[in-house]
Amino acid sequence: MRARIPMGRFGALDDLVGAAVFLASDASAYMTGQILYLDGGYLASI
Numbered sequence: 001m002r003a004r005i006p007m008g009r010f011g012a013l014d015d016l017v018g019a020a021v022f023l024a025s026d027a028s029a030y031m032t033g034q035i036l037y038l039d040g041g042y043l044a045s046i
Contacts, residue, residue, distance in 0.1 A: 006041035015040075 019036050022028055037043055
């Protein structure tokens with residue numbers, strides 16, 4: 001499976017922190033109904 005991930009590695013906790021901080025901040029206050037894929041590009045490669 002790792003070979004199919006364009007970034008070449010599985011995600012780590014540090015990869016999620018930026019998205020979590022963004023979603024918890026006022027910067028995302030106007031967002032609704034979005035899906036953030038934090039998968040290293042896996043879904044784009046299939």
